[in-house]
Amino acid sequence: MSTRPFHHGNLRAVLLEQAESMLRASGADGLSLRELARQAGVSHGAPRSHFIDRQALLDALAERGFDRLAAAVRSALDGAESVRSGFDRVAHAYVDFAIEDASLMELMFAAKTSARPGPVQDAAGRLFGALDEAMGASAVTESDDGARDTFKQLFGATMQGIAALVASGRIARAQGDVLVDEAMQMLLDSALGLRVVDRR
Amino acid sequence: MSTRPFHHGNLRAVLLEQAESMLRASGADGLSLRELARQAGVSHGAPRSHFIDRQALLDALAERGFDRLAAAVRSALDGAESVRSGFDRVAHAYVDFAIEDASLMELMFAAKTSARPGPVQDAAGRLFGALDEAMGASAVTESDDGARDTFKQLFGATMQGIAALVASGRIARAQGDVLVDEAMQMLLDSALGLRVVDRR
DNA sequence: ACCTGAACACCGTTCAAGT
DNA sequence: ACCTGAACACCGTTCAAGT
Numbered sequence: 001m002s003t004r005p006f007h008h009g010n011l012r013a014v015l016l017e018q019a020e021s022m023l024r025a026s027g028a029d030g031l032s033l034r035e036l037a038r039q040a041g042v043s044h045g046a047p048r049s050h051f052i053d054r055q056a057l058l059d060a061l062a063e064r065g066f067d068r069l070a071a072a073v074r075s076a077l078d079g080a081e082s083v084r085s086g087f088d089r090v091a092h093a094y095v096d097f098a099i100e101d102a103s104l105m106e107l108m109f110a111a112k113t114s115a116r117p118g119p120v121q122d123a124a125g126r127l128f129g130a131l132d133e134a135m136g137a138s139a140v141t142e143s144d145d146g147a148r149d150t151f152k153q154l155f156g157a158t159m160q161g162i163a164a165l166v167a168s169g170r171i172a173r174a175q176g177d178v179l180v181d182e183a184m185q186m187l188l189d190s191a192l193g194l195r196v197v198d199r200r
Numbered sequence: 201m202s203t204r205p206f207h208h209g210n211l212r213a214v215l216l217e218q219a220e221s222m223l224r225a226s227g228a229d230g231l232s233l234r235e236l237a238r239q240a241g242v243s244h245g246a247p248r249s250h251f252i253d254r255q256a257l258l259d260a261l262a263e264r265g266f267d268r269l270a271a272a273v274r275s276a277l278d279g280a281e282s283v284r285s286g287f288d289r290v291a292h293a294y295v296d297f298a299i300e301d302a303s304l305m306e307l308m309f310a311a312k313t314s315a316r317p318g319p320v321q322d323a324a325g326r327l328f329g330a331l332d333e334a335m336g337a338s339a340v341t342e343s344d345d346g347a348r349d350t351f352k353q354l355f356g357a358t359m360q361g362i363a364a365l366v367a368s369g370r371i372a373r374a375q376g377d378v379l380v381d382e383a384m385q386m387l388l389d390s391a392l393g394l395r396v397v398d399r400r
Numbered sequence: 401a402c403c404t405g406a407a408c409a410c411c412g413t414t415c416a417a418g419t
Numbered sequence: 420a421c422c423t424g425a426a427c428a429c430c431g432t433t434c435a436a437g438t
Contacts, residue, residue: 011421027312029229034411040341043423045414050421054412075353102311111302114368154379154386155370158354160360171353179357180349188396190386211402233431243404245433250402254431 012050014040017060020104026159027103028058059120065104066123067098070130077134087188090134091159091180098163099173105163130154150189150197158183212250214240219261220304227303228258255312259320262313264305266323269297272329275332287388290334291359291380298363299373305363331356351387358383 018039022031033054034044051057076093080086098105108196113120135152162183166176218239222231233254234244253256276293278287296307307313313320335352360381365377 025403032411044412045424046422048413050420052413090383109364109368109370111368112369149384150378153375154363154383156357156378157361157365157383159361160364161357161359162354164309164360164364165353165357168309168311170309170314175353178350179354183354183357186354186386186390190390224428234429239425244431245405246403248403252432 011040011042011046015047015050015057016060016064017040019057021062023061023103028107031058033057051177055151057081059113059118062108062110063120063123065108066127069094069108070123070127072097073127073130073134077130084184084188090131091155091184092177094159095163095166095176095180098160099166099176102163102167104114109160111186122127126181132145154186158187164200211242211246215257216260216264217246219257220264223261223303223307224301228307231258233257239362256309259313259318261304262308262310262321263320265308266320267303267325269294269308270298270323270327273327273330273334277330284384284388286334288381289386290331291355292377294359295363295366295376295380298360299366299376302363302367305367309320310359347348355387358387 015036019031030148031054033047033051037044037046047057053061061159062197066082072093073090074091077086080089108124114124131152135148135155149197161179162176164165166173171179214238218236219231231254233247233251234397236274237246238243240246247257251260273290277286280289304386308324314324330354335348335355360377360379362376365371365372365379371379
């Protein structure tokens with residue numbers, strides 16, 4: 001059209017956008033810096049000005065992923081009108097994200113990125129903060145910290161596991177939804193040593 | 201020593217062995233065919249005689265992984281003296297394997313490999329057969345098939361999720377064991393619509 | 401049947417040089 | 420500050436040729 005905001009100014013944003021769709025299409029393995037530069041119409045050395053490393057680009061993607069997922073969790077929580085529906089909505093939002101952006105999710109939870117401290121871990125912390133809100137502020141648990149942590153971790157692990165099962169094609173997506181519902185029922189009804197109460 | 205069974209005869213086995221430790225050390229990304237050939241003292245083209253592809257090598261690794269895990273599950277089941285201890289032992293064996301061989305586990309459950317039919321999927325089938333034994337023959341469920349499948353999938357998803365949490369360094373291994381115990385308690389006590397009975 | 405070695409196309413990374 | 424382009428070391432894959 002009229003303005004073509006190319007080459008100059010927003011290359012970093014362009015690269016991130018393209019990298020995201022490349023990740024969705026071909027996974028992290030298929031994400032090549034040179035191919036990225038080609039698609040952006042710049043020389044193969046240009047990305048270096050914005051990302052020192054291939055890993056730095058992957059880190060930036062993971063960081064954005066954490067923030068998007070945190071936003072999805074918060075938004076799911078906003079629409080809930082009971083404790084139970086809050087948990088259900090958050091769980092489904094989490095699993096949906098993990099399935100639709102399976103490669104991104106892999107990146108976010110790869111041992112490589114989650115080990116080092118830095119902006120990625122900070123973003124991960126923001127996600128866990130959102131999940132804490134979902135379980136704490138709006139909803140749950142007058143229990144000791146150990147039981148709360150265990151519950152939270154089991155919640156996360158179960159959602160992650162279900163998403164992995166669907167993403168790997170081993171079960172259908174609809175069955176994934178069934179599993180989420182069953183798992184939530186189990187988690188909330190379980191004798192985990194904590195109490196789920198509706199404070200409103 | 202005396203016999204050096206090199207170069208000739210068992211290159212395929214040597215490559216697989218080395219590839220396994222290379223996978224453990226550096227992950228699937230760090231697994232290079234050329235480096236593998238170098239370590240084996242053969243030319244870079246030699247592996248081609250045994251694996252057409254890099255993917256073919258990864259497939260072979262995944263296949264072996266499934267069979268090793270199936271063996272571990274069976275062995276865990278053999279040592280159980282009650283239904284509950286059977287589930288616990290299988291769950292811990294599964295999670296232990298997934299943590300110790302995290303990269304191999306990723307390979308086994310990657311969408312890439314699990315999609316296509318072939319020897320890898322067959323090996324996956326043998327694992328699921330072993331898990332079925334663990335839940336069916338020795339232990340569980342006089343229930344409809346849907347509930348049984350849901351239970352099995354939830355079992356697998358939960359174990360996989362816990363293992364991923366530990367493997368990514370997000371929780372400590374000891375806490376992983378705690379989660380496994382809690383999860384098993386939940387799964388077995390839950391009102392999932394199936395009945396867990398001890399037939400012995 | 402199994403292995404060698406040259407060849408090809410592709411990488412990521414570095415770095416001087418341009419603007 | 421941002422981008423270019425040559426250079427380097429590494430890939431996977433193919434294929435004729437050797438044994």
